[in-house]
Amino acid sequence: MPAKKEPKSYAEAVEELEEIASLLDDRNIDIDLLSEKVKRAHELVEFCQKRIESVRFEVENILEEAQ
Amino acid sequence: MINHNKEVSRDDLIQEVLDFASSSSSDLEPTLSVSEINEAISMAVSEAFSEDIWVKGEIQRLNFHSSGHIYFTLVDAGKSSAPSTIPVTLLKWSASQIKGDLREILAEDREVRLKVRPDFYAPYGKMSLQVSDIDTSFTLGNIALARRVLLEKLEKEGVLRDNALLPLPQLPINLVLITSVESAAYHDVIDQLRLSEIGFNIKVINALMQGHGSVVSVVSALKHSKKYSPDVILLCRGGGAKSDLACFDTEEVARAIIAMDVPVLTGLGHQIDVSVADLVAHISLKTPTACAQFLIEHVREATEVIDSLAEEIKDKTFNVLQTKETRIANISQRIAETSYLLDQCEIRLEGYKISIKSSVKTALARAHEQQTFFKAILKSSDPARILERGFSLTTDTTGKIVRSVKDVSDGDILSTRVVDGEIKSTVNKGK
Numbered sequence: 467m468p469a470k471k472e473p474k475s476y477a478e479a480v481e482e483l484e485e486i487a488s489l490l491d492d493r494n495i496d497i498d499l500l501s502e503k504v505k506r507a508h509e510l511v512e513f514c515q516k517r518i519e520s521v522r523f524e525v526e527n528i529l530e531e532a533q
Numbered sequence: 534m535i536n537h538n539k540e541v542s543r544d545d546l547i548q549e550v551l552d553f554a555s556s557s558s559s560d561l562e563p564t565l566s567v568s569e570i571n572e573a574i575s576m577a578v579s580e581a582f583s584e585d586i587w588v589k590g591e592i593q594r595l596n597f598h599s600s601g602h603i604y605f606t607l608v609d610a611g612k613s614s615a616p617s618t619i620p621v622t623l624l625k626w627s628a629s630q631i632k633g634d635l636r637e638i639l640a641e642d643r644e645v646r647l648k649v650r651p652d653f654y655a656p657y658g659k660m661s662l663q664v665s666d667i668d669t670s671f672t673l674g675n676i677a678l679a680r681r682v683l684l685e686k687l688e689k690e691g692v693l694r695d696n697a698l699l700p701l702p703q704l705p706i707n708l709v710l711i712t713s714v715e716s717a718a719y720h721d722v723i724d725q726l727r728l729s730e731i732g733f734n735i736k737v738i739n740a741l742m743q744g745h746g747s748v749v750s751v752v753s754a755l756k757h758s759k760k761y762s763p764d765v766i767l768l769c770r771g772g773g774a775k776s777d778l779a780c781f782d783t784e785e786v787a788r789a790i791i792a793m794d795v796p797v798l799t800g801l802g803h804q805i806d807v808s809v810a811d812l813v814a815h816i817s818l819k820t821p822t823a824c825a826q827f828l829i830e831h832v833r834e835a836t837e838v839i840d841s842l843a844e845e846i847k848d849k850t851f852n853v854l855q856t857k858e859t860r861i862a863n864i865s866q867r868i869a870e871t872s873y874l875l876d877q878c879e880i881r882l883e884g885y886k887i888s889i890k891s892s893v894k895t896a897l898a899r900a901h902e903q904q905t906f907f908k909a910i911l912k913s914s915d916p917a918r919i920l921e922r923g924f925s926l927t928t929d930t931t932g933k934i935v936r937s938v939k940d941v942s943d944g945d946i947l948s949t950r951v952v953d954g955e956i957k958s959t960v961n962k963g964k
Binding site for chain 1: 857861
């Protein structure tokens with residue numbers, strides 16, 4: 467399977483992550499899909515964490531500049 | 534007060550004049566010197582006005598002289614074309630006897646009621662009125678009346694609160710200060726604003742804040758201030774208790790304030806009265822210092838609000854980020870639980886294995902049973918068993934089983950298999 471493209475936004479990434487998590491909660495997931503989904507989930511988690519970190523960094527910078 | 538060059542009675546003076554006339558050439562009419570005529574007038578005046586009398590009129594060319602004396606011209610009120618005028622003098626000592634703030638009572642163009650003694654000053658031949666008292670209640674009443682009339686007029690037009698209704702900017706930093714430069718008011722405002730260490734941007738417009746010309750000066754300063762696009766205009770004048778508010782009671786100044794599109798703050802340095810300017814201004818404060826302090830306080834309050842909002846935004850932003858992070862961590866955790874899913878699959882597979890194993894076992898067992906059964910059947914049909922029971926099997930030399938007499942001929946060699954061996958024999962049909 468080709469790697470999925472980068473999510474357009476944080477919200478889109480979280481939505482997809484929730485979908486994957488629900489799919490996994492189901493327990494009846496097709497085992498052939500499992501590794502693919504987990505891999506995608508990790509990509510999305512990494513994307514979200516990076517986004518949060520960059521926003522936090524930006525906010526701190528803005529607040530520092532404002533003082 | 535009557536001035537005399539020398540102490541002479543009126544009769545003496547007349548006698549002197551007559552003597553002079555008789556001693557001169559008979560064809561000349563009696564002739565007086567300037568001093569004599571002045572003296573004569575002076576005496577006539579003082580005789581005609583033996584007591585002080587009340588007079589009223591409008592003040593013009595008011596001059597508070599540095600000597601402490603006050604000079605002005607009194608004219609008939611409301612008579613603009615060729616009015617009668619007379620100079621008025623209020624000597625320092627008389628002024629000190631009058632109750633009330635003379636700088637507040639006496640003002641340009643103001644109608645006053647004065648107790649005066651007409652006086653002819655002989656040396657200069659100058660007629661004037663010497664003030665001994667002022668009807669302050671008349672003057673103050675007039676001021677109050679004029680104020681009320683103007684206020685009612687502005688109210689009726691619906692413009693009285695125009696400036697007051699303008700919103701005061703949250704951060705009034707760009708200021709125009711209209712005052713008399715280098716006055717106490719100027720220094721009070723500038724010093725206070727500088728001490729606050731708030732970065733006020735102050736433009737100062739110099740204006741005459743009292744006396745003749747002040748109305749034009751203040752109105753022009755207000756108009757001029759527009760080019761600086763200030764957040765707020767400060768109209769300040771010092772002077773403590775001694776104040777002349779006439780300028781700030783005029784319609785011109787009131788309308789100029791009303792016409793401003795930014796709030797005007799007044800600090801006119803008066804203690805008791807409130808001028809029309811104060812009433813049409815956005816906010817009126819007693820002193821220039823109070824004006825500056827009000828602004829400083831206002832900016833500080835706004836800054837505090839902004840600071841606390843900034844703090845709130847910061848906290849909320851980090852809370853949002855924290856929540857997001859927790860959510861991602863939770864999802865991550867759920868994803869990580871996939872190994873459990875794999876375990877489940879393994880368990881299921883193990884189940885399949887066991888079930889397959891048991892099925893195979895059963896199948897094998899069944900097969901074994903079948904085998905035994907067939908074995909038994911086979912066993913029972915085994916030729917050896919038959920031989921044991923006494924039967925034998927005869928074949929010809931080709932190995933073909935001999936089933937009938939017809940299968941053999943005399944002389945054929947047959948092989949007969951019995952339970953314990955083989956018997957060779959030769960056929961003899963023996964017919």
